[in-house]
Amino acid sequence: MEQTQPFTIAGEAIAPGSARDVAFPITTLVTGTPSALSIRVLHGPRPGPAVFVSAAIHGDEIIGTAIIQRLAQQIDPQTLSGTVLLVPVANIFGFMTRSRYLPDRRDLNRSFPGSAGGSLAGQLAHVFYREVVERCTLGIDIHSAAIHRYNLPQIRIAAGNKRLVELAMAFGAPVIFESPLRDGSLRDQAHKHGVDMLLLEAGEALRFDRLSIETGVAGVGRVLAHLGMIAADDGLATVGIPARANRSVWVRSPRGGVAHIVRESGAGVRKGDLLARVSGLFGEAAAEMVSPVDGIIIGHATLPVVHQGDALFHIAEIPHPERVGARIESITDAILASEPEGLAEALLDEDEVV
Ligand SMILES: [Zn+2]
Numbered sequence: 001m002e003q004t005q006p007f008t009i010a011g012e013a014i015a016p017g018s019a020r021d022v023a024f025p026i027t028t029l030v031t032g033t034p035s036a037l038s039i040r041v042l043h044g045p046r047p048g049p050a051v052f053v054s055a056a057i058h059g060d061e062i063i064g065t066a067i068i069q070r071l072a073q074q075i076d077p078q079t080l081s082g083t084v085l086l087v088p089v090a091n092i093f094g095f096m097t098r099s100r101y102l103p104d105r106r107d108l109n110r111s112f113p114g115s116a117g118g119s120l121a122g123q124l125a126h127v128f129y130r131e132v133v134e135r136c137t138l139g140i141d142i143h144s145a146a147i148h149r150y151n152l153p154q155i156r157i158a159a160g161n162k163r164l165v166e167l168a169m170a171f172g173a174p175v176i177f178e179s180p181l182r183d184g185s186l187r188d189q190a191h192k193h194g195v196d197m198l199l200l201e202a203g204e205a206l207r208f209d210r211l212s213i214e215t216g217v218a219g220v221g222r223v224l225a226h227l228g229m230i231a232a233d234d235g236l237a238t239v240g241i242p243a244r245a246n247r248s249v250w251v252r253s254p255r256g257g258v259a260h261i262v263r264e265s266g267a268g269v270r271k272g273d274l275l276a277r278v279s280g281l282f283g284e285a286a287a288e289m290v291s292p293v294d295g296i297i298i299g300h301a302t303l304p305v306v307h308q309g310d311a312l313f314h315i316a317e318i319p320h321p322e323r324v325g326a327r328i329e330s331i332t333d334a335i336l337a338s339e340p341e342g343l344a345e346a347l348l349d350e351d352e353v354v
Contacts, residue, residue, distance in 0.1 A: 059094015
């Protein structure tokens with residue numbers, strides 16, 4: 001068996017076959033308490049790629065934190081080929097205040113690559129980028145919808161990258177969406193430096209839901225298996241083929257009022273299909289919202305109190321929506337039918353892997 005070298009990070013040498021938690025000091029809080037970016041490094045005894053999994057770059061998008069908690073319990077560094085870096089909370093400040101942003105009101109995901117002498121967001125982005133992203137060849141970054149919104153679990157990748165399509169297929173989320181890269185985003189910066197990125201969008205801000213967590217845990221596991229980093233079947237032979245899209249539309253409420261949603265994320269819709277009725281306080285003057293395209297609902301608002309112009313549905317344009325909708329249902333059913341794994345126990349398990 002080929003022996004790997006220790007993995008050096010934060011001035012510590014992590015021996016092959018072991019795991020270690022390291023912390024990078026970021027700043028002193030206004031209270032004077034030091035704050036740090038926490039990373040778990042799992043370093044295998046056999047050579048292989050380095051992959052990071054990160055969550056809560058937007059501090060209130062905590063679904064990835066739950067996914068990483070499960071991965072931290074499940075990945076065994078003694079049987080790993082390569083190295084996995086887990087970052088359960090990238091935006092430590094927004095996580096504390098249940099906010100998407102940092103205390104300086106900046107968006108961490110628009111602050112890459114950042115700099116050591118920049119704003120607080122810039123400094124955090126700089127440390128995260130230099131210590132985590134640049135050390136890896138692949139990253140899986142986990143987001144959720146904004147507050148009061150739900151996203152069907154979906155993988156977003158840069159357009160036209162065959163390797164990413166292959167990895168996204170291995171991930172096995174119900175939908176793969178090829179979307180443009182935003183300036184200053186982690187994906188944009190990683191792309192410029194040849195680090196492949198999968199972005200998982202799943203669930204709702206400040207909430208946990210089982211479909212999102214199971215999709216994330218199984219998906220990361222299948223990608224690691226596909227890369228030969230863990231000895232498991234990547235499930236490609238059995239997993240349903242995800243729906244693929246590269247165009248989407250937002251459907252906005254035509255009036256303020258109370259929305260009664262008729263269809264939710266995951267449903268296939270034809271142009272003209274009823275999505276919701278929005279009425280006045282007595283239920284009067286209901287305005288019907290219909291789908292402007294054939295497609296799959298990949299996100300919807302969960303808050304029924306709406307203003308005129310609020311985006312209530314996000315629909316990926318896909319031909320044959322009935323067929324694809326049925327396939328998505330079979331994928332989500334299969335994910336939910338997987339061993340529940342005692343979610344609460346796993347999250348409360350205080351035993352360390354090391
Ligand atoms: Zn986000």
